Amino acid sequence: MLIILTMVCAGCAKNDAADKTAATSGGEVKIEVLDIGQGDASLIYTKDEIVMIDTGDIDERDRLVKLLKERDIKTIDKLIITHPHADHIGGAYAVFKNFKVKEVYDNGDTTTTKTYQTYLKNIKQQNIAYHQLKAGDSVDFGGGVSFKVFSPTEKMLQSDDDLNNNSLVGQLRYNDFTMLFTGDSEREAEQNMTKSYGNELQSDVLKSPHHGSRTSSSDSYLKAVKAKDVIISLAADNEYGHPHKQTLDRYKKYDMNVYRTDKDGTVTILTDGSDNYTIQKEK
Ligand SMILES: [Zn+2]
Secondary structure, three states: OHHHHHHHHHHHHHHHHHHHHHOOOOOOEEEEEOOOOOOOOEEEEOOOOEEEEOOOOHHHHHHHHHHHHHOOOOEEEEEEOOOOOHHHHOOHHHHHHHOEEEEEEEOOOOOOOHHHHHHHHHHHHOOOEEEEOOOOOEEEEEOOEEEEEEEOOHHHHHHOOOOOOOOOEEEEEEOOEEEEEOOOOOHHHHHHHHHHHHHHHOOOEEEOHHHHOOOOOOHHHHHHHOOOEEEEOOOOOOOOOOOOHHHHHHHHHOOOEEEEHHHHOOEEEEEOOOOOEEEEEOO
């Protein structure tokens, strides 16, 4: 009897594994960290939606429009702005002008720049649904993909006027696959998250915070995130010296595979929601 049970169960385990793949009814999810110079812009394609995180800088906005049109994108279901600095919000104007954006999410931080004011004006004029996110919130990207927000906290938004540090940080979750989007969050935010979320931060892929700046990607944070792969979005020979050597050394220390848009072009991740995912370089 025992033997029969064991045999039956061995069969079950096998079937369970197969069912798990089949249960990934959302099929394949694609994530592109676009080669958009010194800035950030990523696209997420789920079965149901196209989500964009950040829009690159002002001087790259024509290129951004070109890249989106090449991909035959007409509607962006959700646009998430991590923080209102030009290298993340700069392409928003062109995106609103050329594509239908259904919903916009940001952290509610404001600045006095014309770029930011235009962004707000466009949202109002086009009557786009607008939401503010903070730590603990979750957004549904459709097709079984969700986005859990880890930072900033309400307290940070009230007390910290550092726009970088208040960047929205969130984890894309698709069954067993996870990727952490970080904006330009800094060490302080990383410490907060490590304290509040610990192992929950663990992600397969990390979008390098703040273009590989030494002021982010702190040791304890990398230890908690435990990413196998990291993608840095930046321009070659940028004026900030990104990525900083100290950051690359830390990535090396944790055995992470480093991808960078200045050398690799657009970096594409394909996942079916299992542990196995692939990363492709454009160049
Ligand atoms: Zn930035």
